[in-house]
Amino acid sequence: MRRVIIIVLVLLPLAVLAVWIGVRAHRLRPKSAIPAGTSATAPGPQLPSPSSCGAAGRSQLEHYDRSTVYDWLDGGAAPYLDHGFTTSTVATYRFETGGRTLTIEAAAVRFASPRGAAAQAAAETPPGAAPVPGLPGAHSTRDVLVWCRGRDMLRLVSFTPGAETSGPFAALARAWLGGTAP
Amino acid sequence: MNDPYRHPIDRREALLRISAALAAGGAVTAGGIFFHDRRIVSPSARPVPDWRTDEAHLPPGVIARGSDPAANVRRALDALGGVDRFVARGHTVLIKPNVGWDRLPEQAADTNPQVVAELVRLSLAAGARRVIVADISCNDPARSFEHSGIGPAARAAGAIVLVGPKIRLVRTRTGGPAAGLEVMEALLDADRVINVPVVKQHSLSLATLGMKNWFGVLGRGRARLHQNINHSIAELAATFRPTLTVIDATRILTANGPQGGSLADVREVHALAAGIDPVACDAWGATLLGLEPRRVGYIAAAEGRGLGRADPRLLEDLGTA
Numbered sequence: 356m357r358r359v360i361i362i363v364l365v366l367l368p369l370a371v372l373a374v375w376i377g378v379r380a381h382r383l384r385p386k387s388a389i390p391a392g393t394s395a396t397a398p399g400p401q402l403p404s405p406s407s408c409g410a411a412g413r414s415q416l417e418h419y420d421r422s423t424v425y426d427w428l429d430g431g432a433a434p435y436l437d438h439g440f441t442t443s444t445v446a447t448y449r450f451e452t453g454g455r456t457l458t459i460e461a462a463a464v465r466f467a468s469p470r471g472a473a474a475q476a477a478a479e480t481p482p483g484a485a486p487v488p489g490l491p492g493a494h495s496t497r498d499v500l501v502w503c504r505g506r507d508m509l510r511l512v513s514f515t516p517g518a519e520t521s522g523p524f525a526a527l528a529r530a531w532l533g534g535t536a537p
Numbered sequence: 538m539n540d541p542y543r544h545p546i547d548r549r550e551a552l553l554r555i556s557a558a559l560a561a562g563g564a565v566t567a568g569g570i571f572f573h574d575r576r577i578v579s580p581s582a583r584p585v586p587d588w589r590t591d592e593a594h595l596p597p598g599v600i601a602r603g604s605d606p607a608a609n610v611r612r613a614l615d616a617l618g619g620v621d622r623f624v625a626r627g628h629t630v631l632i633k634p635n636v637g638w639d640r641l642p643e644q645a646a647d648t649n650p651q652v653v654a655e656l657v658r659l660s661l662a663a664g665a666r667r668v669i670v671a672d673i674s675c676n677d678p679a680r681s682f683e684h685s686g687i688g689p690a691a692r693a694a695g696a697i698v699l700v701g702p703k704i705r706l707v708r709t710r711t712g713g714p715a716a717g718l719e720v721m722e723a724l725l726d727a728d729r730v731i732n733v734p735v736v737k738q739h740s741l742s743l744a745t746l747g748m749k750n751w752f753g754v755l756g757r758g759r760a761r762l763h764q765n766i767n768h769s770i771a772e773l774a775a776t777f778r779p780t781l782t783v784i785d786a787t788r789i790l791t792a793n794g795p796q797g798g799s800l801a802d803v804r805e806v807h808a809l810a811a812g813i814d815p816v817a818c819d820a821w822g823a824t825l826l827g828l829e830p831r832r833v834g835y836i837a838a839a840e841g842r843g844l845g846r847a848d849p850r851l852l853e854d855l856g857t858a
Contacts, residue, residue, distance in 0.1 A: 373564040425760035430741035481801035499799040512798035
């Protein structure tokens with residue numbers, strides 16, 4: 356009986372080791388072979404909930420930081436990093452307006468300083484973009500809105516070129532300003 | 538002779554000791570299996586084929602202009618002797634467009650879907666057993682293929698469209714900056730490869746064209762190639778040698794690339810170049826962005842490595858249809 360106990364005591368650590376190895380390996384192994392391009396749990400600037408801006412739906416939030424920004428923007432990440440990019444949150448909103456579906460990509464981007472955010476916003480503001488009434492500092496065309504607030508920048512891109520976007524753009528931007536939690 | 542220091546063991550103890558040994562061996566084996574990463578140490582890493590055909594007598598490339606993207610494809614390939622000069626009956630053809638972004642065709646961040654679809658149709662008409670359209674997108678793959686129009690257009694033309702999880706990645710014997718990165722298996726299995734990028738400004742490399750488009754066949758970790766991007770792109774161009782390069786300039790993205798989004802950054806050119814010299818084709822694309830080709834680091838580097846000639850004048854201009 357004593358020998359059985361000794362052998363069990365020897366085997367027990369081995370079994371624990373095997374379980375530990377299994378758990379560690381499961382955590383370390385990449386979940387997908389395709390670049391996900393997003394650190395899903397990273398904190399970042401907020402995007403509003405769909406209900407707060409009148410959207411019919413929103414895709415899953417994607418978060419990026421300095422180590423994953425190239426997965427989001429590819430070579431477009433270079434000027435972002437030059438301007439002090441720290442984190443971003445990206446999602447696509449769906450609006451139903453007048454029997455038509457309007458899809459808008461929203462990116463909330465945080466920089467290390469207001470100066471960096473302003474510089475990036477200026478670089479991305481399309482030529483001919485007009486100031487948006489009620490949103491001081493925001494500029495938009497029909498397909499893009501860029502707004503800088505402090506060290507955060509909001510960029511909205513419409514997926515329906517030529518469609519009337521001023522309503523959904525303004526609603527999204529106001530909800531973003533309100534800091535509505537997702 | 539009996540050894541006084543060695544006790545005889547009975548059957549029960551023998552079984553217990555054997556069980557303990559087997560359990561220990563099992564634990565070690567299980568650990569080895571869990572820790573073993575085949576993608577890093579597999580000795581069966583595959584070589585990257587050379588998909589070029591022996592077409593030394595052909596011009597390096599041609600340029601076709603006109604408002605119909607599909608017609609531009611047909612004219613360009615006809616001028617090169619027809620698709621069946623490159624694609625034979627039974628071949629598997631992989632078409633590699635740029636579907637990196639969740640954008641619409643009007644936003645010019647992805648290859649024009651009509652260009653891709655026409656290449657699918659021509660390849661099938663030439664007898665290809667199957668035509669695969671694949672890219673590893675930066676944005677959500679399903680949305681990118683859907684919004685760009687490439688997924689629906691390619692499927693309607695008869696292609697197999699590989700999106701996201703359908704793309705299997707394997708280790709290859711690539712060296713240089715891409716060493717250790719995985720490559721889409723369908724590419725390595727293909728008999729012929731047609732590289733179909735769109736012309737875009739690129740914040741880091743000045744332009745993204747054909748040679749840069751190879752980023753889209755690489756798996757996780759490719760972002761590190763941006764650290765020395767011109768060298769990396771030239772290295773990729775030396776690794777991946779396509780049968781044909783077709784540069785789509787139906788619409789080009791002149792700023793805020795490669796993702797874009799604003800229509801103000803898009804210019805309609807209504808042209809494309811097709812050829813067997815990927816460097817000359819990229820050189821032509823660079824000129825559309827107002828760049829002197831040899832001032833684009835990777836184009837100069839690729840020419841320096843003998844991968845082609847950075848001279849857009851080598852491409853025969855077929856004029857406007």
